[in-house]
Amino acid sequence: MSQAADVKTLGTSQARDELDRLHDLLVQADAAYFQEDKPEISDAEYDALKRRYLAIEERFPDLKRVDSLSQAVGAPPAEGFAKVRHAVPMLSLGNAFDDEDVADFVQRGRKFFERDKDLDLAFTAEPKIDGLSASLRYENGVFVRGATRGDGTEGEDITANLRTISEIPQRLSGAGWPEVLEVRGEVYMTHADFAALKARSVAEGGQDYVNPRNTAAGSLRQKDPTVTARRSLKFFAYGWGEVSAPIATTQYDAVMRLGEWGFVINPLMIRTTEIEALLAHYREIEAQRATLGYDIDGVVYKLDRLDLQQRWGFVSRAPRWAIAHKFPAEQATTILNSIDIQVGRTGTLTPVARLQPVTVGGVVVENATLHNEDYIAGRDSTGQPIRDGNDIRIGDTVIVQRAGDVIPQIVAVVAEKRPADARPYVFPERCPECGSEAVREANPKTGKLDARRRCTGELICPAQSVEQLKHFVSRNALDIDGLGDKQIAAFHADGRVMQPADIFTLEARDARSLKKLKDQEGWGETSARKLFAAIDARREPELDRFIFALGIRHVGESTAALFARTFSTFTAFREVARAAGNGDAEAHGALIGIDGIGETVVQSVSAFFANERNEKALDALLAEVTPKAYVVSAPADSEIAGKTVVFTGSLERMSRSEAKAMAERLGAKVSGSVSGKTDLLVAGPGAGSKLKQAESHGVTVISEDEWFELAGQE
Ligand code: IVH
Numbered sequence: 001m002s003q004a005a006d007v008k009t010l011g012t013s014q015a016r017d018e019l020d021r022l023h024d025l026l027v028q029a030d031a032a033y034f035q036e037d038k039p040e041i042s043d044a045e046y047d048a049l050k051r052r053y054l055a056i057e058e059r060f061p062d063l064k065r066v067d068s069l070s071q072a073v074g075a076p077p078a079e080g081f082a083k084v085r086h087a088v089p090m091l092s093l094g095n096a097f098d099d100e101d102v103a104d105f106v107q108r109g110r111k112f113f114e115r116d117k118d119l120d121l122a123f124t125a126e127p128k129i130d131g132l133s134a135s136l137r138y139e140n141g142v143f144v145r146g147a148t149r150g151d152g153t154e155g156e157d158i159t160a161n162l163r164t165i166s167e168i169p170q171r172l173s174g175a176g177w178p179e180v181l182e183v184r185g186e187v188y189m190t191h192a193d194f195a196a197l198k199a200r201s202v203a204e205g206g207q208d209y210v211n212p213r214n215t216a217a218g219s220l221r222q223k224d225p226t227v228t229a230r231r232s233l234k235f236f237a238y239g240w241g242e243v244s245a246p247i248a249t250t251q252y253d254a255v256m257r258l259g260e261w262g263f264v265i266n267p268l269m270i271r272t273t274e275i276e277a278l279l280a281h282y283r284e285i286e287a288q289r290a291t292l293g294y295d296i297d298g299v300v301y302k303l304d305r306l307d308l309q310q311r312w313g314f315v316s317r318a319p320r321w322a323i324a325h326k327f328p329a330e331q332a333t334t335i336l337n338s339i340d341i342q343v344g345r346t347g348t349l350t351p352v353a354r355l356q357p358v359t360v361g362g363v364v365v366e367n368a369t370l371h372n373e374d375y376i377a378g379r380d381s382t383g384q385p386i387r388d389g390n391d392i393r394i395g396d397t398v399i400v401q402r403a404g405d406v407i408p409q410i411v412a413v414v415a416e417k418r419p420a421d422a423r424p425y426v427f428p429e430r431c432p433e434c435g436s437e438a439v440r441e442a443n444p445k446t447g448k449l450d451a452r453r454r455c456t457g458e459l460i461c462p463a464q465s466v467e468q469l470k471h472f473v474s475r476n477a478l479d480i481d482g483l484g485d486k487q488i489a490a491f492h493a494d495g496r497v498m499q500p501a502d503i504f505t506l507e508a509r510d511a512r513s514l515k516k517l518k519d520q521e522g523w524g525e526t527s528a529r530k531l532f533a534a535i536d537a538r539r540e541p542e543l544d545r546f547i548f549a550l551g552i553r554h555v556g557e558s559t560a561a562l563f564a565r566t567f568s569t570f571t572a573f574r575e576v577a578r579a580a581g582n583g584d585a586e587a588h589g590a591l592i593g594i595d596g597i598g599e600t601v602v603q604s605v606s607a608f609f610a611n612e613r614n615e616k617a618l619d620a621l622l623a624e625v626t627p628k629a630y631v632v633s634a635p636a637d638s639e640i641a642g643k644t645v646v647f648t649g650s651l652e653r654m655s656r657s658e659a660k661a662m663a664e665r666l667g668a669k670v671s672g673s674v675s676g677k678t679d680l681l682v683a684g685p686g687a688g689s690k691l692k693q694a695e696s697h698g699v700t701v702i703s704e705d706e707w708f709e710l711a712g713q714e
Helices: 012-035 043-059 099-112 191-203 212-220 225-229 251-260 275-291 306-312 373-377 462-473 485-493 500-512 525-536 543-549 557-567 570-581 585-592 599-610 612-622 656-665 689-697 704-710
Strands: 083-085 094-096 123-129 132-139 142-148 154-156 180-188 234-243 270-272 296-303 322-326 330-343 349-360 363-369 397-402 409-413 644-648 680-683 700-702
Touching: 012 043, 094 099, 099 275, 099 296, 099 306, 099 322, 099 656, 123 234, 123 251, 123 275, 132 212, 132 234, 142 154, 180 212, 191 212, 212 225, 234 251, 251 306, 270 275, 275 296, 296 306, 306 656, 330 462, 349 373, 349 397, 363 397, 363 409, 462 485, 462 500, 462 543, 500 525, 500 612, 543 557, 543 570, 557 570, 570 585, 570 599, 570 612, 585 599, 599 612, 644 656, 644 689, 680 689, 680 704, 689 700, 700 704
Parallel strands: 094 322, 644 680, 680 700
Antiparallel strands: 083 154, 123 270, 123 296, 132 142, 132 180, 180 234, 296 322, 330 349, 330 397, 349 363, 397 409
16 A cells, blocks of 8 residues: 555545545455455455545545445444344343253253143253354344344344344245244354454454454444454354244244244254253264364253243243253363452452463463462361362462353362472451451351451442442443443542442532543543433433442342332332341341342341441432332233232142242232232142231232133133
8 A cells, every 4th residue: 555645634636536546445345355255455454445435534524425335334323333122132041060950950841840741841952152142133024123132131233234244134035934023143253264364363463363252242343344244254043032923833943944034043953852862962062062163162952842931931031941051161270370369349358360371262361260268278167178178379280260251260279280389378367458357257047157258348448439339330230331440440549439429420520620521531522521421311220220230249130120120119129128227027028028039138138228328328329310110011911910929828730930930920029928018819729827817918819720810811
């Protein structure tokens, strides 16, 4: 490429000529690349031409050609990707790590359907592709929109990028597809394409690519679809989302139909009723793993009949009717150079191993978790050996393990290789961040010491408050655009944001401040304005996200969702939690009565609301934000929606867990005990004390048959 003049110095007519020249070059390069499969210029050169082309367009908007290349494949919105709400959530999968877990899964299914006589449950088994899931929407057979999984409920619109993948049909073939069909599957990159891309990039001195999965992810998130198009991506279809009419009655047949409509489906899918056959297929796939040509990280088993899938249902974000049988983790041997302590948002001191860099399953690992003090010592607090009973010392040769997305861990010491000068590690008893005492709490029930040592500094500990804030704005919590770990750390360090409420008063304080955000390094007028707008947009967060964002110990996403569903409003939840914190037995009972909530959670929720500093921080926060009331999305005509139901006695038409799943599907809350808040008691034969309690509370009591009638399933 000749030395081209700076775009800023171009006059209008020069700019027009230059734009035309670049246009021709790019069109020619695209043709060579896509149609002839023979790239004429390097990716780096292509990118430089493209950047210059876009810069001219930006400076001379009037010169933009009607066939502008910035619009060629459908330019994405300048702001990044638009959000797409999934009408049917995109779920994740529970894991099985050995044959026994798989047998348990099949047994759970058999038990769930035990009342259905002579039912021989069939399951499918297929590879779990290590890529990114995508949802493709077809209307009248035409591809109209494609989205990432995102948080499962809301993804990003990456239609333009997906259109560049040749294995994704623009139009469905064959016949019989429903008017609306959302196809779900995995976008991935083959080993061969990955190696070629990497080689090209190395030759050009470009970026390094870590592994096919990350590269596929990066390619899908390109703002410029022509860049995506230059990375060869592929797609396997294995499921569906919204459909205007059922596409089959079994998983297997549904996938076959996707194949008939033009999708690539994985050839290694089978269907069987035997656990042994599932496990044999797992071993078969494992044996082929190295020669498949693409990364897989396990085998997925799914209950075949779709009506039974529906009945078996879901737990939080994963279906009960499917499970991923993961391949064993990959391991490597290296040297432990040192141990650092990290302080998490709840004050836990976690030891992190700094390692001699080593490649584990294709990824370079330099850090790994050592879990806790006992894990390093090789003994628990009562002196029982952990792992092989060896302690881990600095200088030791250790075995590191990596599995999927989890943090690498040290699983063993190679005792024979211990150098003479290796010293045992002394775990600190003070927080390295704030100097407060770090203690191990005793479990109130068992009296056993907690394996974790925690900093007692709470609010004065900078590590805890900054980690808490990062959690507060994180993706599955308040999810504030443009406010990530980096910004939070900086705002915390310069004192702008010390507690969650400060985020929402940032703009008002900034207006009065002499040190305006827009003048700070890394910020400008536009980015500051955008941030304030993004913060403003989250002043009415969803209740489950809000509860999760508070960072109460042991309250993860699904527990937060349970509270949201049970209490509907934050005020109601806070009132009960506060009362429980003050020792009110009825409030404690209301919390522990929620199905899926145990004593540990109740203790930690009570302690959170009994803490005055937390209450103050909450008051400040609630002066700025108003969590939305949680609306249960249930069939509008369900008479059961919103009711609190208790099951008792023996049920004859369904198992207890099916009864619960069914009630939840219809929008009811299921409780384990009867109280004044119970609306319905479904009593089977042999009902005892709960029936009496219901009668004394004046709760409506119905039979199992009446329940089915009420559910409209008669
Ligand atoms: S089924 C409702 N099948 O694994 C079931 N998922 O850990 C949802 N994945 O997000 C998924 N291969 O990205 C299914 N054959 C397969 C899969 C598969 C890969 C991914 C998918 C999902 C993740 C869950």
